[in-house]
Amino acid sequence: MFIVQKYGGTSVGSVERIQAVAQRVLATVSEGHNVAVIVSAMAGETNRLTTLAGAMGGTRNHREMDVLLATGEQVSVALLSMAINAAGGEAVSFLGHQIRMQTDSAFSRARIRAIDARALHGALSNGKVPIIAGFQGQDAEGNITTLGRGGSDTSAVAVAASLQADPNFDDDVCCEIYTDVKGVFTTDPNICSEARLIKRITFDEMMELASLGAKVLQIRSVELASKYRVALHVRSSFTQEGGTMVVHDDEGFEKVVVTGVSLDRDQARITVRDLPLAPGTQADLFGPLGELGVVVDMIVQNPPLDGRTNLSFTLPRTALSQTLELLEPLMAKLGAKTRSDDDVCKVSIVGVGMRSHAGVAQKMFSVLAKEGVEILMISTSEIKVSCIVALRYGELAVRALHAAFELGVG
Amino acid sequence: MFIVQKYGGTSVGSVERIQAVAQRVLATVSEGHNVAVIVSAMAGETNRLTTLAGAMGGTRNHREMDVLLATGEQVSVALLSMAINAAGGEAVSFLGHQIRMQTDSAFSRARIRAIDARALHGALSNGKVPIIAGFQGQDAEGNITTLGRGGSDTSAVAVAASLQADPNFDDDVCCEIYTDVKGVFTTDPNICSEARLIKRITFDEMMELASLGAKVLQIRSVELASKYRVALHVRSSFTQEGGTMVVHDDEGFEKVVVTGVSLDRDQARITVRDLPLAPGTQADLFGPLGELGVVVDMIVQNPPLDGRTNLSFTLPRTALSQTLELLEPLMAKLGAKTRSDDDVCKVSIVGVGMRSHAGVAQKMFSVLAKEGVEILMISTSEIKVSCIVALRYGELAVRALHAAFELGVG
Numbered sequence: 001m002f003i004v005q006k007y008g009g010t011s012v013g014s015v016e017r018i019q020a021v022a023q024r025v026l027a028t029v030s031e032g033h034n035v036a037v038i039v040s041a042m043a044g045e046t047n048r049l050t051t052l053a054g055a056m057g058g059t060r061n062h063r064e065m066d067v068l069l070a071t072g073e074q075v076s077v078a079l080l081s082m083a084i085n086a087a088g089g090e091a092v093s094f095l096g097h098q099i100r101m102q103t104d105s106a107f108s109r110a111r112i113r114a115i116d117a118r119a120l121h122g123a124l125s126n127g128k129v130p131i132i133a134g135f136q137g138q139d140a141e142g143n144i145t146t147l148g149r150g151g152s153d154t155s156a157v158a159v160a161a162s163l164q165a166d167p168n169f170d171d172d173v174c175c176e177i178y179t180d181v182k183g184v185f186t187t188d189p190n191i192c193s194e195a196r197l198i199k200r201i202t203f204d205e206m207m208e209l210a211s212l213g214a215k216v217l218q219i220r221s222v223e224l225a226s227k228y229r230v231a232l233h234v235r236s237s238f239t240q241e242g243g244t245m246v247v248h249d250d251e252g253f254e255k256v257v258v259t260g261v262s263l264d265r266d267q268a269r270i271t272v273r274d275l276p277l278a279p280g281t282q283a284d285l286f287g288p289l290g291e292l293g294v295v296v297d298m299i300v301q302n303p304p305l306d307g308r309t310n311l312s313f314t315l316p317r318t319a320l321s322q323t324l325e326l327l328e329p330l331m332a333k334l335g336a337k338t339r340s341d342d343d344v345c346k347v348s349i350v351g352v353g354m355r356s357h358a359g360v361a362q363k364m365f366s367v368l369a370k371e372g373v374e375i376l377m378i379s380t381s382e383i384k385v386s387c388i389v390a391l392r393y394g395e396l397a398v399r400a401l402h403a404a405f406e407l408g409v410g
Numbered sequence: 411m412f413i414v415q416k417y418g419g420t421s422v423g424s425v426e427r428i429q430a431v432a433q434r435v436l437a438t439v440s441e442g443h444n445v446a447v448i449v450s451a452m453a454g455e456t457n458r459l460t461t462l463a464g465a466m467g468g469t470r471n472h473r474e475m476d477v478l479l480a481t482g483e484q485v486s487v488a489l490l491s492m493a494i495n496a497a498g499g500e501a502v503s504f505l506g507h508q509i510r511m512q513t514d515s516a517f518s519r520a521r522i523r524a525i526d527a528r529a530l531h532g533a534l535s536n537g538k539v540p541i542i543a544g545f546q547g548q549d550a551e552g553n554i555t556t557l558g559r560g561g562s563d564t565s566a567v568a569v570a571a572s573l574q575a576d577p578n579f580d581d582d583v584c585c586e587i588y589t590d591v592k593g594v595f596t597t598d599p600n601i602c603s604e605a606r607l608i609k610r611i612t613f614d615e616m617m618e619l620a621s622l623g624a625k626v627l628q629i630r631s632v633e634l635a636s637k638y639r640v641a642l643h644v645r646s647s648f649t650q651e652g653g654t655m656v657v658h659d660d661e662g663f664e665k666v667v668v669t670g671v672s673l674d675r676d677q678a679r680i681t682v683r684d685l686p687l688a689p690g691t692q693a694d695l696f697g698p699l700g701e702l703g704v705v706v707d708m709i710v711q712n713p714p715l716d717g718r719t720n721l722s723f724t725l726p727r728t729a730l731s732q733t734l735e736l737l738e739p740l741m742a743k744l745g746a747k748t749r750s751d752d753d754v755c756k757v758s759i760v761g762v763g764m765r766s767h768a769g770v771a772q773k774m775f776s777v778l779a780k781e782g783v784e785i786l787m788i789s790t791s792e793i794k795v796s797c798i799v800a801l802r803y804g805e806l807a808v809r810a811l812h813a814a815f816e817l818g819v820g
Contacts, residue, residue, distance in 0.1 A: 015465040049485070055425040056489055058496025067503050068488035071481035075459070078478035079466055086468025093477050097507065098552055142508055 002163055002171035003028055006038040006134065006156035010180040011237035012076050013043035021178075021237060022083035025129060029089065034171055036120065036163065037091075038134040038156040039080055041072025062107035066136075066146045070096070073133035073152070081131045091129040094119065096136035096144065101155065103137035103145045110137055110145035111220075112154065117162040132159060150218030153177055157221045161228035174231045177217060182236045183243030184209065184216050186407040187261040191395045194408030198259060199242075202249045205259050206232075208350045208384045212262040222246065249352060257353035257360060258405040263398050264346040267297075268317040269376065269388060270327065274308045275336040285311075288326055294319045297346075298379040298388065308336075312377060314388060317342050344376060345394040348386040349401055361385045367404045373397050412573055412581035413438055416448040416544065416566035420590040421647035422486050423453035431588075431647060432493035435539060439499065444581055446530065446573065447501075448544040448566040449490055451482025472517035476546075476556045480506070483543035483562070491541045501539040504529065506546035506554065511565065513547035513555045520547055520555035521630075522564065527572040542569060560628030563587055567631045571638035584641045587627060592646045593653030594619065594626050596817035597671040601805045604818030608669060609652075612659045615669050616642075618760040618794045622672040632656065659762060667763035667770060668815040673808050674756040677707075678730040679786070679798065680737065681722040685746040687714045695721075698736055704729045707756075708789040708798065718746075722787060724798060727752050754786060755804040758796040759811055771795045777814045783807050 005025065012018050021039075028035050049068050053060075077093035084091035099119045103110035123130045134152025137145045147154050160175040182197050184206065189195040201209075203226035210219040216234055225232045225246065235243030275281065282301075289296060299313040315323060320342055331338045347368075354360045361378075364385050368375055373396065377388035389397055402408060415435065422428050431449075438445050459478050463470075487503035494501035509529045513520035533540045544562025547555045557564050570585040592607055594616065599605040611619075613636035620629035626644055635642045635656065645653030685691065692711075699706060709723040725733060730752055741748045757778075764770045771788075774795050778785055783806065787798035799807055812818060 015462065018466070052425070052485070052489060053492055056428070056492040056496050058492065061492050061495050064488045064491040064495070064503055067491075067505070068485060071484045071488075074481045074484070075462070075478060078474045078481075079462060081474045081477075082463055082466040082468065082471050085471050085474070086466050093474055095477070095554070144505070 002034040002169055002173045004036050004156055004160040004173065004175045005178060006152055007178045007237060009040045009043040011178050012039055012080065018079050019083050021080060022087050025084060026087055026089045029129060034124065036130045036132060036159060038132045038152055038159060039073060039076040040134050040152040041076055045072040063143060066107045067144050069146050070136040070144050073135050077131045077133045084129060089129065090127060091131050092123050094130050094132045096133055097138040099132060101137035103139055105139040105143065107145055109148040112137060112158045115158055115162040117166045121168060153218040153221035154224060157224045157230050160230045161224065164228065164230060174233060175225065176233045176235060178235060178237035179216060181216065182239065182241065183234045187398050187402050188263060191263060192399045192402045194402055196408055198244050200245045200247055201259060202352050203246055204249060204383055205350050205352055206246045209260055209262055212264055212348045256351060257357045258349045258351040260350050261398050261401045261407065262348045263394050265391065265394065266317050267314055267344050267346050267388065268320040268340060268342045269312055269314050269344050270323065271310065271312040271339045272331055273310050273337045275311055276334055277304045277307055277309050289323060292322060292326060294323050298377050300377050314377065343391040344388050345391045346386050346388055347394060347397045348384055349405065350384045352383050354383050364401060367400050368397055371396055371400045412444040412579055412583045414446050414566055414570040414583065414585045415588060416562055417588045417647055419450045419453040421588050422449055422490065428489050429493050431490060432497050435494060436497055436499045439539060444534065446540045446542060446569060448542045448562055448569060449483060449486040450544050450562040451486055455482040473553060476517045477554050479556050480546040480554050483545050487541045487543045494539060499539060500537060501541050502533050504540050504542045506543055507548040509542060511547035513549055515549040515553065517555055519558040522547060522568045525568055525572040527576045531578060563628040563631035564634060567635045567640050570640045571634065574638065574640060584643060585635065586643045586645060588645060588647035589626060591626065592649065592651065593644045597808050597812050598673060601673060602809045602812045604812055606818055608654050610655050610657055611669060612762050613656055614659060614793055615760050615762055616656045619670055619672055622674055622758045666761060667767045668759045668761040668817065670760050671808050671811045671817065672758045673804050675804065676727050677724050677754050677756050677798065678727040678750060678752045679722055679724050679754050681720065681749045682741055683720050683747045684718045685721055686744055687717055687719050699733060702732060702736060704733050708787050710787050724787065753801040754798050755801045756796050756798055757804060757807045758794055759815065760794045762793050764793050774811060777810050778807055781806055781810045
């Protein structure tokens with residue numbers, strides 16, 4: 001088997017942990033597998049660098065920020081390669097540009113366009129383990145780019161996909177994502193002590209959970225793995241136990257109705273009252289937000305009365321103040337009033353079984369009603385129901401739903 | 411004028427100092443000059459990284475060490491670019507591989523083969539100041555290499571030479587080396603309070619001083635500047651005053667007999683007694699040392715008696731223990747005895763005027779004799795006389811010679 005292992009910042013957060021990772025890599029090699037490793041920056045390093053950058057003043061220079069942050073992964077690959085060599089193995093490091101990890105030029109949130117897996121051949125055919133810097137790439141002009149928060153997951157999946165597509169290797173490829181938790185849980189164990197490790201989850205469910213704020217995997221890495229059919233295994237670098245396999249829907253297994261419950265606390269709500277309705281009103285409202293880079297999530301618009309309407313939408317809480325700054329004068333000009341709440345959160349249930357089961361949303365609403373939790377907004381997809389509720393009810397709602405859908409029962 | 415400025419680790423050792431460097435760069439730009447900047451790692455960073463590497467255990471892996479250390483300069487170029495942009499200028503960073511700083515593959519002590527100055531054209535023609543990572547390059551296979559201690563000086567001179575040779579630029583080129591001292595002094599001001607800043611010094615003298623342990627400039631940078639006739643200006647980043655101009659001998663100025671006195675404390679001496687002499691004895695002795703990478707300096711061999719001789723040589727003190735480890739069993743096999751001193755130092759006088767003045771060495775010996783300093787070994791070149799003396803007499807010898815050759819008189 002060809003195993004691509006990705007180790008996050010906590011897994012390489014100290015000298016001892018890097019040495020432990022080296023042992024794990026060597027153990028996998030000695031089981032007879034081909035191994036390639038992707039690593040993140042040591043925990044704390046990105047913060048240290050960001051603080052230095054902030055001290056330089058001025059507006060953020062995204063190109064130079066990427067040059068700066070890319071050093072974090074560069075340190076990690078060098079140290080891990082040294083640790084593996086010291087432990088008797090053979091490893092060689094690769095930076096983004098050295099494996100031709102080509103991206104677009106969107107500094108700080110670049111997207112991968114291509115990898116030239118041939119760059120790894122030399123190392124692999126000499127029996128060396130390639131240790132690859134995650135999170136970083138280069139654009140067509142040779143500038144250093146980075147892939148955004150959690151980007152190393154995406155690097156790992158991209159490397160796995162390119163090895164899988166490479167006719168030089170006919171091994172099955174699996175991508176192991178090592179993190180500081182045991183895998184994906186039915187809900188956050190810090191909120192609900194009944195939370196259970198999910199052994200198998202579909203890509204669709206994983207994408208919903210990732211976009212709902214379960215921070216185990218970067219959502220783009222799940223998309224990419226799904227698209228290129230890369231088998232994903234999310235597991236802990238601190239134990240030998242297996243974690244969560246992310247699989248395709250068609251890899252038949254008993255479908256549970258609800259797989260997990262998630263809570264996203266990074267939510268805020270803006271309500272615009274007495275908005276005069278005309279063709280293009282919504283575009284005028286959300287266009288400027290898009291340009292700001294604010295990702296609007298749910299939008300609810302009431303039926304209009306006398307040509308005016310009330311409209312609410314949610315957005316990340318961190319984007320609230322700059323959004324209000326932009327929006328309030330715009331709305332005042334139209335005679336509309338702007339209000340905001342930053343004490344809301346989003347509770348969601350996710351499960352591919354919903355596709356074939358009616359009444360799941362209804363059950364969710366009843367459970368919340370029974371607990372006295374008022375639902376402020378609702379949004380649904382084929383495999384997900386999300387409710388915005390007051391922040392103080394968030395954890396209560398999660399526990400009630402987790403119990404009601406019997407997620408804690410092994 | 412095209413000014414290449416190189417800032418050492420102390421000059422960019424803190425947020426405030428990086429901002430001061432940004433101001434200095436912008437001041438030079440606003441005087442109408444074209445500017446390119448080379449920076450070292452922030453003071454302390456290389457030590458931090460070396461400690462991390464040491465903690466990984468095993469023997470030193472030179473390739474990965476270079477990957478690790480190169481991050482130091484990468485951090486500096488990103489931060490300085492940010493600081494310049496924040497101060498209203500326009501800067502863009504370049505890493506070694508981005509300006510195609512091609513080197514050989516001697517990791518940790520690579521030599522530059524070529525630079526493609528064209529990579530800087532885009533930045534320069536857009537009115538941007540290129541901020542270039544010193545100390546680093548890449549070999550023909552795309553591996554990251556570093557140039558050894560003080561390598562950023564060499565990077566700066568190489569960039570200056572390539573700009574000078576470039577038909578796209580017809581400006582005169584000057585390379586300013588910013589450091590934490592005001593320039594090159596007649597001797598170390600910490601040893602001799604009479605030490606005086608040298609306003610002009612020849613490349614030959616500078617090379618002798620650099621190789622004698624005056625740590626202002628890496629010797630290879632002086633060689634390179636001399637070869638490509640790059641004007642060098644060694645000066646302090648903490649003042650506006652001019653420093654030391656390094657010039658060619660033929661740029662006529664009054665020749666003083668002795669320009670400077672240097673003291674190199676990093677010396678040790680090994681003496682081999684009763685060494686049986688045969689053709690190849692010396693090669694057998696020094697061959698293995700060369701393979702160890704030990705640079706032997708002075709060698710003195712006594713006239714043989716009964717086919718045996720005594721032989722002494724000096725080497726860097728840091729290399730003493732590994733050299734003895736290798737040499738002692740070898741010598742014992744030949745029936746020779748090995749002794750070592752690590753309490754010696756080298757005192758030297760340097761000056762192009764020696765070429766035309768007799769009696770300079772003799773005067774040095776008299777001065778030392780008058781002070782009761784025993785001379786253990788002597789070596790001379792056209793423009794230099796060096797004596798090995800007991801370490802405890804080193805500073806006394808420097809002060810006596812500095813006074814005797816009237817170097818303190820302005």
